[in-house]
Amino acid sequence: MRVVLRFICAALILSPVWCESPDADGTPYGDFVRFGNVLDSVMDKCNVQVQYNCSAACRIGVEIVISTPRRTGVTVYRRTWTNHKRFGKPRSRTVHLVFPPAVLYRRDFFVRRPLETCNVVLRAWMVHLFENEIGGNHDKGYDQSLVRTSTSLRTLPLSERPAYPQTSSVSWGAWLMWQLTKDTVRKCPHESDIVDILTFPFASTGERFGVIHTFSSFRNRDLEWRRTLAFKQPRMTLSVWLYLLSWCSQSLCGIVKHVNENRNYGSPLIMLSDTGDIVVQVQMLDGEEKAFTAHAALPLHTWIRLDIFFQVSEAKLTITKILPGEMTLETNHFFDFRQPVQFNDTSGYFVIGGCSYLQGFHGYIGPIRYYRLGSKNVTNPLSPIRMLKELDRLHRHCEEMRHVTEDYLQALRQNRDVSRDVCESYYGGLKRKFGHRECAQTWSWDQQRRFNLTLRLLEEHQELIKGLGHSRRHLVRLGRVIFQDAVKTISKAEESDGGLDLMSSVIEQLQVSSCWGHQHSSLLLATLLLAGLGVPVDLEQGHVYSLIGAVSDDRLALMHLGYKHMQGLDGFPKDQNTAYGYYANIGKQTSLDRDKVQDSWQTLTEHVHLNNDDELHTQTGELGDIVQYLKHQADRGDVESQKSLARMLLWGSNGVEKDIRAAVMWYARSALQMVDPSAMYDYAILLLKGTGVKKNRTLGLELLKKAADMGSVEALNGLGWYYSNIVKDGRKAFRYFELAAQNGSRDGLFNVGVYHLNGDNPDKPDSNETAAFHYFLDAAQLGHVDGAVQSALFLSTGSIKGVPRDPDKAVLLLKQVSEMNGHLGFMVKDALQTYQRGSCC
Ligand SMILES: *[C@@H]1O[C@H](CO)[C@@H](O)[C@H](O)[C@H]1NC(C)=O
Ligand SMILES: *[C@@H]1O[C@H](CO)[C@@H](O)[C@H](O)[C@H]1NC(C)=O
Ligand SMILES: *[C@@H]1O[C@H](CO)[C@@H](O)[C@H](O)[C@H]1NC(C)=O
Ligand SMILES: *[C@@H]1O[C@H](CO)[C@@H](O)[C@H](O)[C@H]1NC(C)=O
Numbered sequence: 001m002r003v004v005l006r007f008i009c010a011a012l013i014l015s016p017v018w019c020e021s022p023d024a025d026g027t028p029y030g031d032f033v034r035f036g037n038v039l040d041s042v043m044d045k046c047n048v049q050v051q052y053n054c055s056a057a058c059r060i061g062v063e064i065v066i067s068t069p070r071r072t073g074v075t076v077y078r079r080t081w082t083n084h085k086r087f088g089k090p091r092s093r094t095v096h097l098v099f100p101p102a103v104l105y106r107r108d109f110f111v112r113r114p115l116e117t118c119n120v121v122l123r124a125w126m127v128h129l130f131e132n133e134i135g136g137n138h139d140k141g142y143d144q145s146l147v148r149t150s151t152s153l154r155t156l157p158l159s160e161r162p163a164y165p166q167t168s169s170v171s172w173g174a175w176l177m178w179q180l181t182k183d184t185v186r187k188c189p190h191e192s193d194i195v196d197i198l199t200f201p202f203a204s205t206g207e208r209f210g211v212i213h214t215f216s217s218f219r220n221r222d223l224e225w226r227r228t229l230a231f232k233q234p235r236m237t238l239s240v241w242l243y244l245l246s247w248c249s250q251s252l253c254g255i256v257k258h259v260n261e262n263r264n265y266g267s268p269l270i271m272l273s274d275t276g277d278i279v280v281q282v283q284m285l286d287g288e289e290k291a292f293t294a295h296a297a298l299p300l301h302t303w304i305r306l307d308i309f310f311q312v313s314e315a316k317l318t319i320t321k322i323l324p325g326e327m328t329l330e331t332n333h334f335f336d337f338r339q340p341v342q343f344n345d346t347s348g349y350f351v352i353g354g355c356s357y358l359q360g361f362h363g364y365i366g367p368i369r370y371y372r373l374g375s376k377n378v379t380n381p382l383s384p385i386r387m388l389k390e391l392d393r394l395h396r397h398c399e400e401m402r403h404v405t406e407d408y409l410q411a412l413r414q415n416r417d418v419s420r421d422v423c424e425s426y427y428g429g430l431k432r433k434f435g436h437r438e439c440a441q442t443w444s445w446d447q448q449r450r451f452n453l454t455l456r457l458l459e460e461h462q463e464l465i466k467g468l469g470h471s472r473r474h475l476v477r478l479g480r481v482i483f484q485d486a487v488k489t490i491s492k493a494e495e496s497d498g499g500l501d502l503m504s505s506v507i508e509q510l511q512v513s514s515c516w517g518h519q520h521s522s523l524l525l526a527t528l529l530l531a532g533l534g535v536p537v538d539l540e541q542g543h544v545y546s547l548i549g550a551v552s553d554d555r556l557a558l559m560h561l562g563y564k565h566m567q568g569l570d571g572f573p574k575d576q577n578t579a580y581g582y583y584a585n586i587g588k589q590t591s592l593d594r595d596k597v598q599d600s601w602q603t604l605t606e607h608v609h610l611n612n613d614d615e616l617h618t619q620t621g622e623l624g625d626i627v628q629y630l631k632h633q634a635d636r637g638d639v640e641s642q643k644s645l646a647r648m649l650l651w652g653s654n655g656v657e658k659d660i661r662a663a664v665m666w667y668a669r670s671a672l673q674m675v676d677p678s679a680m681y682d683y684a685i686l687l688l689k690g691t692g693v694k695k696n697r698t699l700g701l702e703l704l705k706k707a708a709d710m711g712s713v714e715a716l717n718g719l720g721w722y723y724s725n726i727v728k729d730g731r732k733a734f735r736y737f738e739l740a741a742q743n744g745s746r747d748g749l750f751n752v753g754v755y756h757l758n759g760d761n762p763d764k765p766d767s768n769e770t771a772a773f774h775y776f777l778d779a780a781q782l783g784h785v786d787g788a789v790q791s792a793l794f795l796s797t798g799s800i801k802g803v804p805r806d807p808d809k810a811v812l813l814l815k816q817v818s819e820m821n822g823h824l825g826f827m828v829k830d831a832l833q834t835y836q837r838g839s840c841c
C-alpha cells in the first residue's frame with residue numbers, strides 16, 4: 001500500500017518575484033509555454049498541466065531540477081515531446097511527475113541517501129525545430145529555449161519528512177548494520193534572493209565605521225540567470241530601518257553605500273543630509289552618476305523605514321514613520337533617471353553606516369532587508385519590536401530627563417529655590433507671596449512623579465553641582481558620581497541580606513546616570529541585566545542598554561557588543577559583519593588612545609614606539625615600594641632600573657608625577673653607558689625629536705646605529721624612520737624597515753606595509769596592496785594595533801587581489817588588539833569582576 005502525501009511546508013522561502021518569470025510571456029509570434037495548475041510543494045505522484053502554443057514545429061520539455069548542498073542544477077526528471085502539426089492553436093498536455101524518493105522521504109533503511117534539497121524547480125520550455133531537426137536532434141533544451149517558465153517547489157527539511165512506506169521486510173542483521181553505520185547528513189544553506197543584511201540594529205556612532213557586507217553570485221542557476229538578466233533590466237529593492245539621534249553633522253552621512261570593484265561608488269548610495277533629507281545616488285549604465293534628493297526632513301527619535309525600489313530607470317522611495325500610538329505615516333517619492341541604472345551586487349562591497357570614505361550618522365540602523373531581484377511588496381517588520389520600542393521610549397525619556405535636569409541646574413545657578421518641600425508646601429506658597437526667593441517649579445506634577453529619583457539625586461548633590469560650573473560635560477560628570485555611588489552600593493549588596501532591594505535601587509540610579517550620558521552606567525546596566533547579577537535576567541533591557549552605551553561611542557560598550565555578536569551570546573544574533581563594525585571602531589580607538597597616552601610627541605604616521613607595553617602593564621600595583629627601590633637601584637647605575645624609572649617619569653605612570661626632564665636625565669644616564677641597546681634607542685628618539693632635551697640629531701643617529709649594531713631591531717626600525725622622516729630618503733628608509741621586519745620588528749613590518757601601500761619606495765613606485773596586506777597581517781599577528789586595523793579592513797571587504805574576504809579573521813584580529821586598550825579593565829576591575837567572581841561558578 002502506498003500513501004499519497006501532502007506537504008504543507010515552510011522550508012523554502014522565495015520572494016514573490018519568482019513567479020513572475022520575465023521572459024516566459026512569449027514571442028511576438030504567439031509562442032508560449034505555461035503551467036495550467038499551481039503546484040507548490042514536492043509530492044509523490046502528481047500531475048502538472050502544460051499549456052503551450054507553437055507558431056512552428058517545436059519541442060516542449062518539462063523538467064525537475066534540484067540543488068543540493070553539494071551540487072546544483074541536477075535534473076532528476078525530464079519529459080519532452082515534439083509538436084509538428086496544427087501550429088498556432090494553443091494546446092495542453094498533462095504530465096505525470098515522478099520525484100525521486102530521495103527528495104520525498106527521510107533517511108531510513110530504504111532511503112539510504114536522502115537529498116537535503118536547497119531548491120527544487122519545476123520548469124517547462126519550448127524550442128523551435130528546423131526542418132532537419134524534426135525527429136532527429138535532441139540536443140536543444142532549456143538553455144536554448146525560446147520561451148520558458150519555471151516555478152519553485154517547497155520541500156520539507158529532512159527531519160520533518162515522512163518515512164518511506166515499507167513494502168517488504170528486512171533481515172535483522174541488515175537492519176542492525178544500518179543502525180550502526182548511519183551518520184549525520186550535511187545541512188543545506190538555504191539560498192534566496194531575499195537577504196537579511198541586518199536582523200538586529202547596529203549602533204552607529206556617527207564616525208567612519210560600519211557593517212560591511214558582500215554578495216556572491218547565486219549558486220542556483222535559475223536565480224543567477226534572473227540576476228544577470230537584471231543587468232539589462234535592473235530591479236532591486238532595499239528596505240532599511242533607521243532611528244536618528246541627530247541629523248548628519250556634516251553635509252552628508254552614509255546610510256547604505258555600494259563601493260564597486262574599482263573603489264567607486266556603485267548603485268545605490270543612500271545618504272542622510274544635514275537637514276534630514278535623503279539623497280540617493282546611482283551609477284548609470286554608461287558610468288555616469290546621478291542623484292536625487294527626497295526632501296523628507298526625517299524626524300529624530302522615531303523609527304523610520306526607507307524602502308527604495310528601483311526598476312530600470314525609475315526609483316520609488318517610500319518613507320514610513322512610526323508615530324506615537326502605533327500610527328504610521330507613509331510618504332512616497334518618485335524619481336526617473338531617464339536611463340537604466342547599473343546594478344551589480346557581486347561587485348565590490350556594501351557598507352551600512354560609515355566607512356573610510358564617508359562618515360555615518362548618529363543613531364541606529366537595521367533591520368535591513370535586500371531583495372536582490374527586486375520586489376514591489378516589501379515585508380520588513382521592525383524587529384525585535386518590543387526591544388526597539390523600548391529603546392525608543394528610553395531615548396525620549398532620557399531626552400526629557402536631561403531637560404528637567406538642565407532646568408534644575410539653571411535654577412540653581414540663578415539661585416532660585418529648588419527645594420520641592422518648601423515650594424510645594426503651604427509655607428512655600430506664603431514665601432512666594434511675600435516675595436521671598438522665587439520658586440523654580442518649571443516642571444509639571446507628572447514630571448515630578450516620573451523624575452522623582454532624578455530630582456532627589458540632584459537635591460542630594462547640590463553642593464557638588466555648584467562646584468561643577470558651566471562645563472560642557474557637567475551632566476556626564478554628575479552621572480559619574482551617581483555611577484560611583486551605585487558601584488559602592490553593589491559591593492555592599494553582595495554582603496548584606498537586603499541585597500535585592502539594594503540592587504533595584506542601584507538599577508534606578510544607574511538608569512539616571514545613563515540618561516545623563518555616563519556610558520559606563522549603561523554598560524554596567526547591560527551586564528547586570530543580561531547576566532542576571534543580583535537582578536532577574538532581562539535580555540530586552542540588556543540589549544537596550546548595550547545599544548545605548550555603544551551608540552555613544554563608549555569603548556567598553558562597543559567591545560561588549562562586538563563580542564556578543566561575534567559569539568552570538570545573550571540573545572544577540574551571531575554576525576561577524578556586525579561584530580566587525582564594532583571592533584573596527586574600538587581597534588581604531590585603541591590605536592588613537594595609544595598615541596594619546598604618548599602625549600602628542602608621537603604622531604600616527606610615525607610608527608616608532610618607545611614603550612614596551614608588557615612592562616607597563618605588569619608594573620601596576622604596590623607603587624611606592626617599587627619606585628623607591630627603582631630609585632635606589634638607578635642611582636647605583638643599574639640600567640634596567642634607570643630605564644623603568646625614566647619610563648615612569650615620562651608617562652607619569654605608576655602614580656609617579658610626570659616629569660619629562662627627570663625622565664630624560666635617566667634616559668641619558670642609562671643610554672650613555674652604551675651597554676643597553678634599548679636604552680640607547682629610547683634616548684636616541686628623544687634626541688631626534690627634541691623631547692625634553694635639546695635636539696641633537698648627530699648624537700641621536702649615532703646612538704641608533706650603535707643600538708642597531710648591538711642587535712636592537714627597534715633601532716633598525718628607528719633608522720628607517722630617521723631616513724624616512726628626517727632625511728627623506730625613501731630607498732634607504734625602506735631598506736632599514738625591511739631589515740627590521742626581517743628581524744621580527746612589528747613596527748618594521750607595518751612600515752614596510754605602508755611603503756608598499758603608498759608606493760613610497762622609489763625602486764617600486766607602484767602601490768602593491770596585496771604585499772601591503774601581508775605585511776600588515778604579519779605585524780598584526782605580533783600585536784601591532786594599526787596593522788590589525790588595516791589588515792582587518794582588507795579582510796572584511798575582500799576588495800584586494802588574492803585576499804579573499806574573511807570577516808571571522810578580521811574580527812579576531814581586531815579583538816586581540818582591542819583587548820590591549822588601556823581603558824579596559826579600569827571600570828571592570830572596580831565593579832564587575834568582584835561581583836562576577838562572587839556569583840559565577
Ligand atoms: C498562438 O499562436 C498563433 C500564431 O502562431 C497566434 O496567432 C495566436 O494568437 C496564439 N494564441 C494565443 C492564445 O496566444
Ligand atoms: C559584476 O561584478 C562581477 C564581480 O566584480 C564581475 O565579475 C562581473 O563581470 C560584473 N558584471 C557586469 C555585467 O558588470
Ligand atoms: C505582500 O506580501 C504579503 C506577504 O507575502 C502578502 O500578505 C500581501 O498580500 C502582499 N501585498 C501585496 C499588495 O501584494
Ligand atoms: C518621591 O519619592 C519619595 C520617596 O522615594 C516619596 O516619598 C515621594 O512621595 C515621591 N514624590 C512624588 C511626587 O512621587
Ligand SMILES: *[C@@H]1O[C@H](CO)[C@@H](O)[C@H](O)[C@H]1NC(C)=O
Nearest residue numbers: 687694695696697698699700
Ligand atoms: C650633540 O651631542 C654631541 C655629543 O654629546 C656634542 O658634541 C654636540 O655638540 C651636540 N650637538 C648639538 C647641536 O647639541
Ligand SMILES: *[C@@H]1O[C@H](CO)[C@@H](O)[C@H](O)[C@H]1NC(C)=O
Nearest residue numbers: 708709711712713739742743
Ligand atoms: C637582520 O636580519 C638580516 C637577514 O634576515 C641579517 O642579515 C641581519 O644581520 C640582521 N640584523 C640584525 C641587527 O639582527
Ligand SMILES: *[C@@H]1O[C@H](CO)[C@@H](O)[C@H](O)[C@H]1NC(C)=O
Nearest residue numbers: 766767768769770771772774
Ligand atoms: C605584489 O605583491 C605580491 C606579494 O608580495 C606579489 O606576489 C605580486 O607579484 C606583487 N604585484 C606586483 C604588481 O608587483
